[in-house]
Amino acid sequence: MLKWGLIPVTDGKDLISMSSKSLDTHKLWRSRLSPGLSLRGLLSDITPILEEVEIFTHNLKALVGHNGQWGQIFPVYEKTMSLTYDVIARVTLDLRLHEQTQGRGDFMRAFYKLTPLAKFNNLKNRLERLTPKYRRTVATNSKVLRDAILPCIEKRLASSPDARKTTVIDLALDDIFSSSQESRKLPIDKELLNILVSQTKFILFAGGDVVGLTLAWVLYEIVKYPSVMAELRAEHDKVFGTDLTVVGEVLRKQPYKVNELRYTSAVVKEALRLHSPNQTLRQGSLDFNIVIDGTVFPTNGCLMQTSPGAIHRREDIFPRPTEFLPERFLVPEGHLLHPPKNAYRPFEMGNMRCIGDGLALIEMRLALLYVVRELDFQFDWDGWDKLQGRTGRPEMVFGERGYQCGSDVGRVKDGLPTRSLVQFMNNAMIEVNHST
């Protein structure tokens, strides 16, 4: 069922689709794709992530107001999304999308034509797949993606055996060729090439929107809680010193320093607690039943859904559930706020647990490190309503203008309309050069 849903995006040759057919194949490919996303793999070449975070910061700084004023309103979600796709494409395959510098390109346009076609297998959706329009959309846009991905894979294949290899696909290729008699060169088996294209698309699908969304929520929460913002800035000063111009240099020499940002990490985790994916899906099987109060529920032929977001807001598990309390992730075991074992699960658990959690956490920590000491933010829904010509009662959920809406992983209402301002530090305004 999951495989059927993913066919328009990945041709059904991706990690999740593999799990529907054979858990062993899923396990093998999971082990091949994981090294490039491991903490060690990512920190061994942090430059691509840093470069993209630096562009993100530069772009936000370009939107501050002049003379210490708040700048124009912009949906910050669009910026966080461009950042995450630029990062993930580089980390996966050294594919440069340039979404942050050149705006929406052909690749992402094609990608976003395909992803809404990932749907449940029901009569209506089966009929849709028979239409010429559906077939045309899939064929045209899949070609755009393949034409961009294939040359990158071929370049990786052609690279010298001694060249330093850090991307997800590079390390997967190392594994494939280390266990076979063949050497790492073209041409390779056509089906293997198809699988690599499919896995690349799937990694973007699984890890793109969700990181962009979470980062927007992190910003939302830290603006709501000024004491958290202050603590973040204090930690950044403590770990990296107060000279903001050397942060990149320090990180390039000592990437492991990012692990010293314990409070920043806790802030990201707490934002993920409150704004977790609404659902995750697993394929049921003959050998897996759910037992509730002694009643056995077979799962074969069903999709099972969990909702980490709902668990994370249970008061009996997470006391003061609606408050933003990063200290939950800093207090020792046994403390009332310490999350009980297995309760905190934004990346889910088990053999299909997220393999991109390390990248997500590093990227968000770095974005905060670069941005919060340079800029202040405010969210201006009233100003946004005016710009959109909206009148009438504002839409709210739980008394807040900022809420999650939309389908799939969702999006932040109105893309989180934001204004930014240069941050004052040590009574001196940080220089922001509007012309760069």
Ligand code: HEM
């Ligand atoms: C805040 C960020 C993220 C969240 C909340 C998240 C959440 C999840 C969850 C809940 C699952 C498990 C689904 C299930 O159990 O059925 C999952 C799987 C997965 N995620 Fe993530 N993810 C994030 C970022 C990423 C990133 C950045 C990548 C890639 C670079 C990624 C790649 C994957 C892959 C490949 C799987 C499938 C694993 C498998 O089937 O073995 N994710 N993610």
